Structure formats: structure tokens, C-alpha cells
Amino acid sequence: MRVALLPGDGIGPEVIAEARRVLDALGLDLTYEEALVGGAAYKATGHPLPSDTLEVAKRADAILFGAVGDPDCDALERHLRPEQAILGLRKELTLFANLRPAKLFPELADASALRPEVAGQIDMVIVRELNGDVYFGEKGMRKTTDGKREGYDVMSYDEDEVRRIARVGFETARARKGRLCSVDKANVLETSQLWRDVVIETAAEYPEIALSHMYVDNAAMQLVRNPGQFDVIVTGNLFGDILSDQASMCAGSIGMLPSASLDANQKGLYEPIHGSAPDIAGQGKANPLATILSAAMLLRYSLAQPQAADRIEAAVARALAAGARSPDLGGTMSTNQMGDAVLAALT
Numbered sequence: 001m002r003v004a005l006l007p008g009d010g011i012g013p014e015v016i017a018e019a020r021r022v023l024d025a026l027g028l029d030l031t032y033e034e035a036l037v038g039g040a041a042y043k044a045t046g047h048p049l050p051s052d053t054l055e056v057a058k059r060a061d062a063i064l065f066g067a068v069g070d071p072d073c074d075a076l077e078r079h080l081r082p083e084q085a086i087l088g089l090r091k092e093l094t095l096f097a098n099l100r101p102a103k104l105f106p107e108l109a110d111a112s113a114l115r116p117e118v119a120g121q122i123d124m125v126i127v128r129e130l131n132g133d134v135y136f137g138e139k140g141m142r143k144t145t146d147g148k149r150e151g152y153d154v155m156s157y158d159e160d161e162v163r164r165i166a167r168v169g170f171e172t173a174r175a176r177k178g179r180l181c182s183v184d185k186a187n188v189l190e191t192s193q194l195w196r197d198v199v200i201e202t203a204a205e206y207p208e209i210a211l212s213h214m215y216v217d218n219a220a221m222q223l224v225r226n227p228g229q230f231d232v233i234v235t236g237n238l239f240g241d242i243l244s245d246q247a248s249m250c251a252g253s254i255g256m257l258p259s260a261s262l263d264a265n266q267k268g269l270y271e272p273i274h275g276s277a278p279d280i281a282g283q284g285k286a287n288p289l290a291t292i293l294s295a296a297m298l299l300r301y302s303l304a305q306p307q308a309a310d311r312i313e314a315a316v317a318r319a320l321a322a323g324a325r326s327p328d329l330g331g332t333m334s335t336n337q338m339g340d341a342v343l344a345a346l347t
């Protein structure tokens with residue numbers, strides 16, 4: 001089983017190192033290939049997603065990804081910026097289905113931005129479309145006829161793109177509590193009207209799933225008002241990006257949420273939903289649990305190792321129960337000590 005390790009920028013290398021220690025402790029037959037990505041790759045090779053890195057990702061059975069983003073690179077032309085590496089990997093490998101589970105570990109009720117009794121209800125999966133939307137539409141800078149600068153990004157989805165992610169949403173709901181909420185902005189956007197129409201058509205294939213629809217502004221409000229109402233949310237690329245950061249804080253910390261980005265054959269890229277956090281990079285302050293939990297998802301979805309995934313998830317829960325807390329969780333433990341705590345809790 002070949003795993004590509006792409007640590008990237010900022011806190012990426014620190015959190016990937018801890019996840020690798022946990023993977024190594026499981027006694028599985030894994031081989032690793034590591035490659036540069038993001039700002040680190042740009043500085044070394046002149047491109048944020050060098051062809052060598054893309055090859056490493058393509059030949060792996062699964063990819064464990066840290067984070068990209070580097071303030072040194074913010075002034076570069078867009079196609080050379082670190083973020084293009086993750087967008088390029090998602091597109092090149094057709095990783096269209098992004099699963100972002102948000103569940104409150106009971107020990108972290110105090111870390112949530114919500115009251116504990118509200119936060120305690122959180123147990124959802126956000127299914128985010130990852131290959132389309134305003135992220136990948138035509139974009140640019142131009143001059144208006146009266147000489148003003150204008151930036152533009154075209155939002156669009158075709159029906160096949162909506163149908164394939166809708167099916168992932170329905171399937172995810174089927175494996176859970178059977179409730180799917182499709183989030184859009186159909187009161188304003190044509191893209192969203194098509195989204196809603198196609199989700200409703202697709203629902204005919206899943207009569208046992210309770211489907212609802214919600215406008216994205218209302219969804220943002222409901223996520224803090226009553227997050228327990230959500231089982232599975234399916235939504236587009238931009239709305240999913242925003243709502244998943246929000247859900248993470250409701251569930252305690254952005255340092256806790258893993259994600260899986262899957263193609264049609266369960267090949268996947270696994271990454272924490274947080275970014276490269278350059279402000280704390282290299283200081284041992286990052287919480288590695290989101291990346292460790294991403295490694296568990298990797299074992300479950302791409303390497304068919306559900307028991308190993310269970311072991312990691314149970315160890316994270318035990319480490320938290322034993323009091324392991326990084327600064328984002330109100331504690332003082334370093335990245336490495338958090339990794340130690342998970343290792344100590346592995347049975």
C-alpha cells in the first residue's frame with residue numbers, strides 16, 4: 001500500500017510528521033513517497049505543483065496532504081500561488097467528492113464556540129463538491145468601458161457534475177441517519193436553481209432518504225442555532241468551503257476536522273481542513289489531531305483497513321479523555337506531545 005506524503009507549507013510538515021508516527025505504529029505494510037507541494041515546491045522548483053509531485057500522487061494508492069499557503073507567495077501570479085497545488089491535485093485526480101465530518105468529541109464541549117448543550121448535538125458530514133463552481137470557472141481582471149478595474153469569476157455547474165455529487169450525498173446519508181440537506185442559493189443564482197432541480201431529480205433514486213433544501217445564508221445561521229438538525233449536508237465548492245470552517249469551530253476547533261477528497265473509485269487525498277497557519281508554523285503549537293484523523297479516513301476509505309482506522313479514532317478519543325490539549329483546545333501541549341498522547345493511547 002503506497003501512500004504519498006505531501007506536507008506542504010507552514011504547519012503542514014509538523015502535523016504530517018505526527019500522523020506518520022501514528023501510521024507507523026499500526027504495523028501495516030505501508031510504503032511512503034514524499035514530495036514537495038505548495039510554496040515549498042515553488043521555492044525549490046518554481047512551480048507549486050511540480051510534475052514529479054503530480055506523478056507521486058498519481059501512482060500512490062492514497063495521498064496524505066498537510067497544508068499549502070505561504071505569505072511570501074501572495075504577490076505571485078495566481079497560477080504560481082501555493083493554493084493552486086491543492087486545486088490542481090483535486091482537478092487532475094478528479095477528486096470531486098469532499099467529505100468533511102464534524103462531530104463533537106464530548107471532552108471538547110468547552111472548546112466549542114457554542115453552548116455545550118448545543119455543541120453536544122453536532123454529528124454531521126458536509127459533502128462538498130470539489131471540481132467545479134466559481135473555483136474553476138473563467139476568471140480574470142479586466143477594464144470596464146469607463147476604465148475601472150474589474151475582477152470576475154464565473155460560477156457554473158453542469159447537470160452531470162451536480163448529479164454525481166448529489167449521489168455521494170444520498171449514499172452518505174444512507175449509511176448514516178438517512179437525512180440529506182442540500183444547501184444552495186436558488187433564490188438568487190441560476191447555478192443554484194440547476195443544482196436544486198438536479199438534486200430533486202436524483203432523489204427519485206433514493207426514496208428512503210429524507211431530502212430537504214436550505215439557502216446558504218440560512219444554513220450558516222442554523223449551524224450555530226441548532227447544528228443537531230443536520231445529518232448530511234451536500235453543497236457546492238464555495239459554500240462547502242465556508243460552511244465547513246464554520247462547522248469546525250462549532251465542533252471545538254478547526255484543528256480537529258479531517259477530510260477526504262475522493263474520486264469515483266475511492267482513490268483519495270486526505271487532509272486536515274485547516275490551512276498552513278504561518279503565524280504559528282515551526283513553533284510546535286499546531287494541533288495534529290485533524291491530520292491524524294485524516295490518516296484514519298485514508299485507511300478506511302482508500303486502503304480498506306477499517307480496524308486500523310477505528311484504532312486511530314479510538315486513540316484520539318482516549319487521548320482527549322486523558323486530558324491531551326494543544327493551545328487551540330485551551331491547553332499547552334506541543335504538536336509532538338499531542339502525537340505522543342495518541343501513540344500512548346493506541347491499543
Ligand code: IPM
Binds near residue numbers: 068086087241
Ligand atoms: C480548503 C481550503 C482550500 C479551499 C484553499 C487552501 C484553496 O480553504 O480546503 O478548505 O478553498 O478549498
Ligand code: MG
Binds near residue numbers: 241
Ligand atoms: Mg477552506
